[in-house]
Amino acid sequence: MDAADEDHPQIVAFPPLLWLIGAVVSVLVHYFVFSIRILPEPFALILGIVCLLVGPSLALPALLTMRAAGTHANPAKPALLIVRGGPYRFTRNPMYLALCLVQAGIGFLLNDWITLLFVVPLALVLHFGVILPEERYLEAKFGEQYLALKRKVRRWI
DSSP: OOGGGGOSOOOSSOHHHHHHHHHHHHHHHHHHTOOOOOSOHHHHHHHHHHHHHHHHHHHHHHHHHHHHHTOOSSTTSOOOSOOOSGGGGTOSOHHHHHHHHHHHHHHHHHTOHHHHHTHHHHHHHIIIIIIHHHHHHHHHHHTHHHHHHHHHSOSOO
């Protein structure tokens, strides 16, 4: 194995796959095990729609910003530079925040606490299994350039 094979953070799994597994399990629990109502239907529906609009509205510009900058969005590939534009001006992890918002949207659309609470393990796995390894990798690779970004831009929101 050469150095190029190791030029990426050692994350636990591909982040969208982590979300997909949690989303599928939470929906299966909702439909086949039990559910706990959150709010009256119209309010839950509105919150669900808002989350499902905001999540992708954050993720797509983040992906396009990374591509326009000429670096990889896939954490299994090497980071080529630090991206500071688009949604990265406000959060260092807009795509992971978007995954959490989509999971919350599913919970609100189903009006189910159990499905909504799947955001918690998703956020924890993303934080400890993806974000922290990515941060260590970026600090080692880009040094002060990344540390300056960390001082200026929050990790989540």
